[in-house]
Each structure stands twice: as C-alpha cells, then as structure tokens.
Amino acid sequence: MSTLTNTAAAARRRLLSLDGWAVFLALLAALLVRTGVVKHIPW
C-alpha cells in the first residue's frame, strides 16, 4: 500500500503544476495555429 502511494506521489511530483499545464497547452495550441495544422478558429 505504502509503495503504491509513494509511486503515485512520485508520479504526481513529476507532472507539471496547473500553471505549467495551462502554459504548455496554450503554447501547443499556438504552435498548431502557427504551423497551419489549425487554420481557423471561429467565434
């Protein structure tokens, strides 16, 4: 049980923070738009 908990805690530590994920996703979206993978986003 403690091993499982430790593994999960270690995995969580490796992941980005909420801020980090938000920045990553936004930059990825910007890259997709820049490279033309996503051409138009309507509003």
Add this chain to the structure above:
Amino acid sequence: MSQSAVALPQLRTANPALSFLRLIPGVLLLAAIGYAGKLLEQNVGKYAKAHHWTFPNIEYVLWAILLGLIISNVVGIPEIFRAGVATYEFWLKAGIVLLGSRFLLGDVLKLGGVSLALVFIEIIGAIAFMTFLGRAFGLRPKLTSLLAVGSAVCGVSAIIATKGAIEADDEDSGFAIAAILALGALALFTFPLIGHALHLGDRAYGLWSGLAVDNTAEAAAAGALYSDAAGKLAVLAKTTRNAMIGFVVLAYAIYWASRGQAQAVGNKAAFLWQKFPKFVLGFLLISVLATYQFFNREQVAALANLSRWAFLLTFAGVGLRTNFREMRKQGLRPFAVGAIGEVVIAGFTLALVYGAQYFFHW
C-alpha cells in the same frame, strides 16, 4: 479542507487516465453553459426586438455566469461534474497565455509599467488597511493576514499560497476564501454599474477592475462585462498583480517565522520561483512572439478566439462554483471585514486610476 465548502474540490487519484476521464463530464458542462450563454446573447436580443420588447443587451459573459449561478444554487452540482468544473482555473490561465497574442510588447511594457506602479501602491495600501480592520474587528491574526493577502494580491490563489507558508489553519483559510469569493461575486454585478455611472473609459475601467477585484476569474469577467477592450486591460492589470504573489507571501512567511509561529524560509529565491505564477511567463512569451510577427494576422485572430473560448469556460465555472448557501455558513465577521475593506480598496484604486489618467494623459 474546509475550502471545499466554497470552492470545488480537486479530485486526485493514483491513476492519471482515470483522473483525466473524471474531468470530462464537468468540462462538457462548462462548455455547454458557456455556449448556451453565447446563444442567449445572440438570440434573446433578436427575439425581444422581433416582439417589440424593451430588453437590455446582455453579454454572453453575464449569461454564462447567471446560468452557472442558477444551476449551482438551485439544483446543485452533482458529484460526477465536480472535478471537471474545478478546471475553470486551468482554462482561465490558458486563456490569459493566449491573450498575450493581442498585446504587443510595447503595450505590455507601457500599460504593464503603469499597472505595476499602481499595483505596488495598491498592495501596500490594501495590506495596511486590511490589517488595521482585522485588528479593529478582533479577528484572529492569521485570518487577518489571509484576508489582507487575498484582498491585496490575487484572491483564492494568494490565500492558499499564504496558508501553507504561514501555517494558518483550515478554518481561517475557509473563512478568508468564502469572504473573497462572495465579494468577488458581488463585484461582478456592481463594478460594471459603477463604471457606467461614472462614464469610465474602457482603459480606466479595465485597469480599475484589474486592480480592485480580487480573484483573477472575477476580475477578467468584470472587465469583459464592460467591454472587450476593458476585459483585456483588466486581465493585464490583474496579471501584474498576480506576479507580485511570491514577494507578498514571502514577506508574510518571514514575519510569522520571526514570531515563531511558522517555519523559517530556507532558500528565498527557490521560494519565490515556487510561488510565482508561471502563466505570467507564458503570457509574456506569446506577447513577444506576436510583437516580432511570429504569427500573421489570421493566426493572431485565431489565437484571440481560442482565448475567448477558454474564458467562456472560465465564466461558466465562476457561476457554478459560487454557492451562496455555503458562503453564508462561514460566518458574518470575516465577510464584514472583507466587505468594508473591499469598498475602501475599490475607492482607493479608483482614485489611483483617475490619478494615472491625469498624470499619463490617457
């Protein structure tokens, strides 16, 4: 954590795939409410006009918040949606980063410079006044610190960051968060009315709401309720405030450690980096890229629209996480201190904005 009474809980499980799946229903609910708000904006006005009714033009921002408020306070949010609804802060931060594409670096430096000067004055004034008020009302010292940080810097995030640094208890942080959230909800409806009554321009109003409204989501919404341009400025001013979080929390951590009521801070640079909101860096990076024409005009428009979609989910989340019944349970005194403080800070920051207009000839 008593915060769950006023803010939606973050579900954590050992399995990342399962955690991700649990987010989907709530995110879909945010999207559905946000999109319904957009449809209502487009169609209610048309319907009223066709039937010769007099009906105010209500923006999608307000519709999304109102729909969220109704669902949260009348029906409640079923458990299955809660984890996904709590992602509204994630969408807010992603939206702010993408909004960087609409600011050229020169604007950021100019407006951000003005914001920074005003933010500095606002933070000192707000902390001094809230500390005085907390003492006058006999609030517990750490609760007073939390309310001061929440009012001066950036609402719930600042309170959570400070709670850990000064070792405040859950009850105090619950009180402080409830007060800040309730007052943020109130600001959504009062700020645009005051702005219109005073005939504030988009720039002045945006700067004011970014300086005076505590939580980032509410500040963005209060700005967007006024106009698109005011929303942009509100986010910029609020982002400048957010960037100060590390310094304020560090100062409080050192103060409480010196009184033997919190652990001493070891590496101060590491502490500042840990508390620094990283989305501010993302916003600046996108702004630099836009300035050096890394994106063409169509691409900037696409990124701006993507930012609007992200904010749409945020505004739906602001309504959904505001539960007045839960807030009432938290007691009146912290709310009274927060309310008096917010009114004074709103007046103070409005005077700062008028002063900036006068000195910088806006």
